[in-house]
Amino acid sequence: MSVPMSRALYTAAQVRAQDRHAIEQWGVPGFTLMQRAAHAAFGVLRTRWPQARRLLLLCGPGNNGGDAFLLGALALQAGFEVRAATLSDTAQGDALLARRAFEDAGGVRAGAVEACSRERFDVIVDGLFGTGLSRAPEGAAAQWIAWANASGRPILALDVPSGLDADTGVARDPCVRAAATVTFVAHKRGLFTADAGDCCGALHLDRLELPEPTSPPPDAELLRAHGLPPRRRNSHKGSNGHVLALGGDAGTGGAIRLCSEAALRAGAGLVSVATRAAHIGALNAARPELMAHAVEQQADLAPILRQASVLAIGPGLGQGDWGRALWQAALDCDLPQVVDADALNLLAAHPAPLPARCVLTPHPGEAARLLQTDTATIQADRFAAVRELAARYRAVVALKGSGSLIATPEGRVAVCPWGNPGMAAGGMGDVLTGIIAALLAQGLSPWDAACLGVGLHARAGDHAAAAGGERGLLASDLFLPLRELLNADPN
Ligand SMILES: NC(=O)C1=CN([C@@H]2O[C@H](COP(=O)(O)OP(=O)(O)OC[C@H]3O[C@@H](n4cnc5c(N)ncnc54)[C@H](O)[C@@H]3O)[C@@H](O)[C@H]2O)[C@@H](O)CC1
Numbered sequence: 001m002s003v004p005m006s007r008a009l010y011t012a013a014q015v016r017a018q019d020r021h022a023i024e025q026w027g028v029p030g031f032t033l034m035q036r037a038a039h040a041a042f043g044v045l046r047t048r049w050p051q052a053r054r055l056l057l058l059c060g061p062g063n064n065g066g067d068a069f070l071l072g073a074l075a076l077q078a079g080f081e082v083r084a085a086t087l088s089d090t091a092q093g094d095a096l097l098a099r100r101a102f103e104d105a106g107g108v109r110a111g112a113v114e115a116c117s118r119e120r121f122d123v124i125v126d127g128l129f130g131t132g133l134s135r136a137p138e139g140a141a142a143q144w145i146a147w148a149n150a151s152g153r154p155i156l157a158l159d160v161p162s163g164l165d166a167d168t169g170v171a172r173d174p175c176v177r178a179a180a181t182v183t184f185v186a187h188k189r190g191l192f193t194a195d196a197g198d199c200c201g202a203l204h205l206d207r208l209e210l211p212e213p214t215s216p217p218p219d220a221e222l223l224r225a226h227g228l229p230p231r232r233r234n235s236h237k238g239s240n241g242h243v244l245a246l247g248g249d250a251g252t253g254g255a256i257r258l259c260s261e262a263a264l265r266a267g268a269g270l271v272s273v274a275t276r277a278a279h280i281g282a283l284n285a286a287r288p289e290l291m292a293h294a295v296e297q298q299a300d301l302a303p304i305l306r307q308a309s310v311l312a313i314g315p316g317l318g319q320g321d322w323g324r325a326l327w328q329a330a331l332d333c334d335l336p337q338v339v340d341a342d343a344l345n346l347l348a349a350h351p352a353p354l355p356a357r358c359v360l361t362p363h364p365g366e367a368a369r370l371l372q373t374d375t376a377t378i379q380a381d382r383f384a385a386v387r388e389l390a391a392r393y394r395a396v397v398a399l400k401g402s403g404s405l406i407a408t409p410e411g412r413v414a415v416c417p418w419g420n421p422g423m424a425a426g427g428m429g430d431v432l433t434g435i436i437a438a439l440l441a442q443g444l445s446p447w448d449a450a451c452l453g454v455g456l457h458a459r460a461g462d463h464a465a466a467a468g469g470e471r472g473l474l475a476s477d478l479f480l481p482l483r484e485l486l487n488a489d490p491n
C-alpha cells in the first residue's frame with residue numbers, strides 16, 4: 001500500500017518506533033525532537049490566538065509534559081506570562097531537561113490548578129499525557145482536565161488530547177476537549193474516529209523535520225476528497241449500470257425511496273426498485289425516473305433481477321417472510337451488492353456465504369449483531385471490529401459512525417475524516433447504500449466504491465450542514481451537494 005504521508009495513519013506503537021528510529025538511526029537527539037515539537041505547537045498557538053499573553057501549562061510526568069515545558073520556555077522568551085501546573089516531580093530524561101529549561105527561562109511552577117484558577121489565562125496548554133496514556137486519568141490529572149474543560153478557556157492539546165486513546169479514538173473519562181491539537185511526527189489513527197471529533201478540535205500535523213518513513217506501512221489511510229472523471233461523450237444509459245434497490249416493507253417505503261434516489265443522484269444509468277405494491281404510486285409520483293416494480297412474492301422478482309447489474313438490499317426490508325424471501329433471492333444471484341440494514345440483520349441471524357463483490361454497510365449496532373457481540377465492544381476498538389467483520393464475511397465493510405472506517409478482508413483500512421452529527425438522522429444510511437451501489441454499477445471495485453461513496457456521502461453532509469446547520473438536516477438534503485461533489489475535478 002502506498003499512501004502519501006499526510007494521509008498515512010499509524011498506531012501509537014508505530015509512531016513511537018518512528019521516534020526511536022530517528023533517535024537511534026539518524027542520530028536526532030530526543031531532546032531536539034522535543035524542541036521541534038514545542039516550536040511547532042507554539043507556532044500554532046500564536047497563529048490561532050495572536051492576542052494571547054498568559055498561558056497555563058498542564059504538565060504530565062512524561063515527554064508530553066516535556067513538550068509543554070519547552071513550549072513554556074519559548075513563550076517566556078517571547079514575553080508571555082506562563083504558569084506550569086505539574087502533576088509530579090518524577091520527570092526523568094528529556095522531560096526533566098525540559099522542566100529545567102523552563103525554570104531557567106524564569107518559569108514558575110504551581111502545584112495545583114485550583115491555585116492558578118483564580119488567575120485569568122488566555123490559553124491552556126495540555127501536556128498531561130500523549131501516546132503514553134495507559135489508563136483513565138485519575139486524581140489530580142482528572143481534576144485538572146475537568147477544570148480546564150469547564151474553564152471556558154481554549155485548550156491547545158499537545159500530540160493527543162489527554163485522555164484520548166491514540167489507537168482507538170476512545171475518550172477515557174475525563175478527556176480534554178481541545179480547541180486545537182498539534183500532533184507530532186505522524187497522524188495517530190485514533191485522532192480520526194470514535195470520540196476524537198469531540199476532543200481534538202482543529203488538527204495540525206508537524207513531522208518535526210523527519211523524513212517520510214518507508215517502513216513499516218501505515219496501519220490505515222485517510223480517504224481522499226475526489227469525484228469521478230468526466231464521462232465519455234459517447235455514453236448511453238446502458239454504459240452506467242443498472243441498480244436494483246430491494247426493500248421497503250409495509251410502513252418503510254421512504255427508506256427504499258431514499259436509497260434508490262441516491263443511486264440516481266450518484267450517477268447510475270438506470271435504477272429499478274423492487275418493493276411492496278403499496279409504495280409504487282408514491283414512488284412513481286415522487287421520482288418518475290425510477291422504475292418501480294411491485295414484488296409481493298419471490299416469483300415476481302426473477303425477471304427484474306435479470307435486468308440488474310448491481311443490487312442495493314436492506315433499506316426498509318424488514319425481517320418478516322417478505323424480507324427474508326428477497327434476501328434469499330439476493331444471496332442466490334451472483335450480482336455485486338451493497339448489503340445494509342435488515343439484510344445485515346438477516347445475515348447475522350443466518351450466516352451464509354455472500355456473492356463476490358459485496359459491500360456491507362453496518363452501523364455499530366448491526367456490526368455487533370454480525371460479530372455476536374455488543375455495541376460497546378465494537379466502539380471500544382472500531383479498527384479491530386471493521387477488520388474482523390471484513391475477514392469473517394469476506395467482503396468490503398464500511399463501519400459507519402463518527403469517523404467511518406472501510407476495510408478489506410486482507411486488512412486494509414481507510415478512515416473518513418468528514419461528516420457531522422447532523423447526519424445522525426434517519427435515512428442517511430439508506431442514502432449511503434444507494435450511492436455505493438451506483439458507484440459499483442459504474443464499474444468501481446467494491447473497495448473504490450465504498451471509499452468514494454463513504455467520502456462523498458460525508459462531504460455532501462458537511463456541505464448541506466454548512467448551508468443550514470446540523471440540526472434538522474435531512475437525508476435528502478445531501479442529493480444536490482452529492483451531485484456537485486461527484487462531478488468535481490477528480491484530483
Ligand atoms: N522522543 C520522543 O519520543 C518524542 C516524544 N514526544 C512526546 O512524548 C509523548 C510520549 O511521551 P511518553 O512516552 O513519556 O508518554 P506520555 O508523556 O504520554 O505519558 C507517560 C507518563 O504518564 C504516565 N501515565 C500514563 N497514563 C496515566 C494516567 N492515566 N494517570 C497518571 N499517569 C499516567 C505514565 O506512567 C508515564 O509516566 C508524545 O505523545 C509526545 O508528546 C515529542 O516530544 C516528540 C519526540
Ligand SMILES: [K+]
Nearest residue numbers: 126129160162
Ligand atoms: K496531551
